[in-house]
Amino acid sequence: MERTLCIIKPDAVKKKVQGSITQMILDAGFNIIGMKMLHLSKKQARKFYEVHKERPFYNDLVDFMTSGPVVTIALEKENAVADYRNLIGATDPAEAKDGTVRKLFANSKQENAVHGSDSVENGKIEVGFFFAESEL
Ligand code: IDP
Numbered sequence: 001m002e003r004t005l006c007i008i009k010p011d012a013v014k015k016k017v018q019g020s021i022t023q024m025i026l027d028a029g030f031n032i033i034g035m036k037m038l039h040l041s042k043k044q045a046r047k048f049y050e051v052h053k054e055r056p057f058y059n060d061l062v063d064f065m066t067s068g069p070v071v072t073i074a075l076e077k078e079n080a081v082a083d084y085r086n087l088i089g090a091t092d093p094a095e096a097k098d099g100t101v102r103k104l105f106a107n108s109k110q111e112n113a114v115h116g117s118d119s120v121e122n123g124k125i126e127v128g129f130f131f132a133e134s135e136l
């Protein structure tokens with residue numbers, strides 16, 4: 001079983017669609033093994049998105065991700081990383097396929113409703129960023 005991390009981002013929590021997104025994830029066959037709502041600090045957001053620190057959108061991304069509460073969800077399933085990326089769709093909702101989470105709920109390339117891990121290795125690392133093994 002693979003693990004992957006979902007973050008329901010501040011735009012989606014503000015729109016009150018965290019329940020709809022969670023239901024889509026469950027309907028797609030994922031097991032939720034951990035879930036928490038929290039308001040990220042700047043320090044946490046900077047660390048989480050450290051791989052993007054040289055990108056022009058990094059500071060805006062940190063501001064956005066700390067603009068309101070998020071819901072972090074640890075997911076488990078066979079082929080979880082790729083299956084979850086398919087469920088959420090492309091980073092830019094204008095390019096996301098019909099029926100994907102981002103097509104349905106994202107506002108823009110930045111405010112794109114959800115995070116998803118990009119590799120099996122990062123799935124493990126990112127779940128560990130928010131959850132102690134004893135919580136899962
Ligand atoms: P991903 O979330 O689909 O894996 P990444 O390229 O890893 O996309 O980017 C991380 C996050 O940074 C995106 O989900 C989005 O919120 C934001 N982002 C990425 N590219 C842009 C951009 O060109 N403009 C503004 N925000 C961006």
Ligand code: MG
Nearest residue numbers: 115116117118
């Ligand atoms: Mg990414």
